[in-house]
Structures are given as structure tokens and as C-alpha cells.
Amino acid sequence: xxxxxxxxxxxxDVPGVYLFKQGRRVLYVGKATSLRDRVRSYFDDDxxxxxxxxxxxxxxxxxxxxxxxxxTVLEALVHEAALxxxxxxxxxxEGKDDKTFLYAVVTEEEIPRVLVIRGKDLxxxxxxxxDGQKIKALYGPFPSGEQLREGLRLIRRIFPFFDTPKPxxxxxxxxxxxxxxxxxxxxxxxxxxxxxxxxxIRHVMLFLSGRGKELRKTLExxxxxxxxxxxxxxxxxARRELFALDHIQDVSLIKDENRYPLNTAIxxxxxxxxxxxxxxxxxxxxxxxxxAVVDTGIPVKSAYRTFNIRGVQKNDDIASLxxxxxxxxxxxxxxxxxxxxxxxGSTHKKAxxxxxxxxxxxxxxxxxxxxxxxRPREVIGAARASITEADAVLANSEAHRFSLxxxxxxxSRSLRTK
Numbered sequence: 001x002x003x004x005x006x007x008x009x010x011x012x013d014v015p016g017v018y019l020f021k022q023g024r025r026v027l028y029v030g031k032a033t034s035l036r037d038r039v040r041s042y043f044d045d046d047x048x049x050x051x052x053x054x055x056x057x058x059x060x061x062x063x064x065x066x067x068x069x070x071x072t073v074l075e076a077l078v079h080e081a082a083l084x085x086x087x088x089x090x091x092x093x094e095g096k097d098d099k100t101f102l103y104a105v106v107t108e109e110e111i112p113r114v115l116v117i118r119g120k121d122l123x124x125x126x127x128x129x130x131d132g133q134k135i136k137a138l139y140g141p142f143p144s145g146e147q148l149r150e151g152l153r154l155i156r157r158i159f160p161f162f163d164t165p166k167p168x169x170x171x172x173x174x175x176x177x178x179x180x181x182x183x184x185x186x187x188x189x190x191x192x193x194x195x196x197x198x199x200x201i202r203h204v205m206l207f208l209s210g211r212g213k214e215l216r217k218t219l220e221x222x223x224x225x226x227x228x229x230x231x232x233x234x235x236x237x238a239r240r241e242l243f244a245l246d247h248i249q250d251v252s253l254i255k256d257e258n259r260y261p262l263n264t265a266i267x268x269x270x271x272x273x274x275x276x277x278x279x280x281x282x283x284x285x286x287x288x289x290x291x292a293v294v295d296t297g298i299p300v301k302s303a304y305r306t307f308n309i310r311g312v313q314k315n316d317d318i319a320s321l322x323x324x325x326x327x328x329x330x331x332x333x334x335x336x337x338x339x340x341x342x343x344x345g346s347t348h349k350k351a352x353x354x355x356x357x358x359x360x361x362x363x364x365x366x367x368x369x370x371x372x373x374x375r376p377r378e379v380i381g382a383a384r385a386s387i388t389e390a391d392a393v394l395a396n397s398e399a400h401r402f403s404l405x406x407x408x409x410x411x412s413r414s415l416r417t418k
Contacts, residue, residue: 003043011036015076016069020062028091029083031076058091079210081142101141108134111168114161139208158244159203160189276341276395278403279320289324292399325355339385340365341395368396
């Protein structure tokens with residue numbers, strides 16, 4: 001294939017999976033945060049230097065491209081694994097075999113666990129691990145073990161599951177105490193019964209099998225049924241899970257580059273406060289700016305603040321951001337954050353840095369860049385701010401949600417007074 005051949009595919013700028021094909025044969029499967037940009041990269045002049053001769057040979061042999069969009073990058077990750085397992089594309093192997101890749105497995109137990117196991121430690125034919133553990137379901141192979149573990153971490157935020165080395169109930173006192181601690185901090189579920197936890201595991205299995213649409217329909221049915229039966233807490237849980245599926249903080253899966261961990265030295269001592277800023281307006285009127293606060297990964301809603309933007313004409317996002325941040329800095333009674341997150345690109349980031357510099361305040365700034373559907377596609381400056389991209393997106397999402405809610409309320413009041 002040649003670069004000019006891409007025009008006929010009209011690849012969208014959204015997450016998804018792509019397949020390079022030769023006739024009906026699948027040569028390669030990949031995932032992307034932007035199908036358009038990712039596939040274009042295979043036709044760069046430096047492809048042999050960046051991807052190697054195997055990929056160059058694959059692109060040369062390919063005569064067509066297929067693609068499927070996904071709601072999130074995380075769903076692209078699990079769908080990529082499912083397609084690789086189906087087609088066994090030669091260019092994905094890179095000299096590896098099933099024994100080298102990592103797999104996500106669900107154990108066949110009264111209280112199932114979700115584990116990451118290398119292929120060499122699996123008996124695929126008999127659905128067991130080499131140490132005798134029965135396996136209920138197996139997903140993969142996953143080309144990147146790091147991304148698989150990150151993906152499972154994200155899934156567990158929505159559907160908490162156990163991943164202990166030994167079956168639940170067989171641990172030593174020390175291990176049991178560790179499980180209890182992880183339960184208290186919501187790393188593990190608090191199992192009230194096999195039925196409830198079994199439902200969680202079924203949700204995890206639907207997601208890992210790439211059946212995100214079916215999972216959403218299942219949650220919608222559960223929410224409706226619970227509401228009709230006046231089980232309002234269960235209905236609220238299903239609603240939160242549905243929302244989380246569409247707002248998974250998966251920017252950390254977008255790039256192939258290394259991710260940067262949260263500055264745990266700071267976080268471990270006194271928390272790591274991130275402030276995120278966003279603005280909303282309707283045709284240049286009712287402009288509102290908000291500040292959301294996330295401390296060590298937890299939204300602190302009592303610290304959220306709203307500002308009515310006063311000195312800005314029309315839809316000037318940069319001027320609104322500058323006014324918003326300047327007025328925030330006039331409140332020395334509020335603790336300063338370790339990092340600031342703004343909505344926008346390099347221009348917005350630079351504007352925030354100029355306000356901070358003029359006030360002689362040294363706080364690093366990160367910016368969350370959105371696609372045309374207003375979904376995160378890139379984070380600028382996370383490493384310098386000593387935060388993960390996922391933390392930046394979480395803070396940004398909170399600010400955006402709060403901004404829209406406050407703007408709707410202000411607009412409603414305006415309409416009532418007319």
C-alpha cells in the first residue's frame with residue numbers, strides 16, 4: 001500500500017482497532033486513540049527506523065485496511081486482543097509465540113479471581129494454569145503486558161475484583177489482613193454474597209471479551225429493574241457504572257511511550273492536590289469558570305469553586321481562563337496545589353503559566369487536549385507536573401462536569417427572570 005491509498009478509507013479521528021489485510025488474510029491488528037493519525041504513521045518516511053523491517057514488509061504486502069471504532073481506548077485494547085486471538089496475524093508476533101504473551105484469566109472458583117498469566121504457564125487445551133488452577137475464561141494475547149495491567153487497574157475501578165495470588169479463604173493471617181486493608185481502600189470488593197460478586201465477574205468478563213455494547217445494555221436493564229423494585233442503591237450503582245464506562249480515564253493507554261507515575265513521595269506525606277479549571281458559556285453570555293480539586297486521586301467536592309466571568313467579551317476561552325486563574329490566586333486562604341490542569345492545548349497551558357509567572361507562583365501546568373467529541377486524546381505536561389495522564393484526565397473531567405452543571409443552573413435562573 002501507499003499513503004495515497006488511505007484517502008478512500010476516510011479513517012475517523014476516534015479510538016478503535018485497525019487491520020492491515022492482504023485480500024482476506026489479516027496481516028496485522030493494532031489499536032489507536034485516533035484511527036486516522038495512527039494508521040497514517042505507518043506511511044512515514046522513518047517507518048523502518050521506528051517500527052522495523054517486519055512492519056515495513058507488512059505494509060508493503062497489505063492491499064486494504066479495515067477498522068472498527070470503540071467508545072474508549074481501553075475497549076480498543078481488549079478488542080485488539082480478541083482480534084489477535086482470532087486471526088493470529090503474523091506481523092503481530094514479532095518473533096513471539098503464545099507462551100511469551102500475557103493473558104487475562106478468570107479462575108474457576110467460588111470467589112473467582114482475575115489474574116495476569118504468561119502463556120508458558122497456561123495449559124490452553126485443558127483450561128488450567130500449569131500449577132493446576134482451573135480457568136473459567138481466558139482473554140488475550142495482549143501485546144503489551146504493561147498496558148494489560150493498566151487496563152485491568154482501570155476496569156477494577158468500575159467493577160472491583162480480587163487478584164490475589166492464592167484463592168480467597170486460603171490466605172495466611174498476614175495475607176488476610178492485607179486483603180482486608182485493600183478492601184477498606186476499595187481496591188478489593190466487599191463480598192456480601194456469591195450472587196453479588198458473581199454479577200461483578202460477569203460484567204468483567206463481558207468487558208474483557210470486547211462486548212462493551214452488551215455490557216452497557218445489561219447495566220441499563222439492571223438499573224431499570226432495580227428502580228422499579230425500589231432498590232434505589234442498586235440502581236444508583238448501575239448508573240455510576242454506566243457513566244464510568246463512558247468516562248474511563250484511559251489516556252494512560254493512548255501512547256506507546258512510557259508513562260510517568262504519581263510523585264508518591266509527596267502524595268504519601270500530605271496528599272497531592274491537583275486543581276483543574278474549565279469554563280462554559282452560551283453564545284458568549286452567562287460565562288462561568290470553575291475550579292475542581294482532586295487530592296491523591298479523590299475528588300474533594302467541598303473545595304470546588306465557581307466564578308462568574310466578568311471582564312471577557314464574547315467567546316474568548318483564553319481570556320476567560322486568565323481571569324479565572326487570576327481571581328483564584330487572590331484567595332491565599334485556599335491551599336495551593338502541587339499541579340494545575342487546564343482544558344485545551346499548548347496555548348491554554350501557556351496562558352495559565354503566564355498568569356502564574358506574573359503572580360510569582362511556581363506551579364506546573366498540564367493541559368488535556370480533546371477530540372471533536374470532547375473526549376481526551378492527549379495530555380501535555382503531565383510528566384513535568386509529576387502526575388499521571390490518568391490523574392490529569394480525572395481532574396479535567398471533574399472540572400468539565402462541574403462547569404456544565406453550574407452553567408445549566410445559571411442559565412435556568414436567567415430564563416426564569418426574563
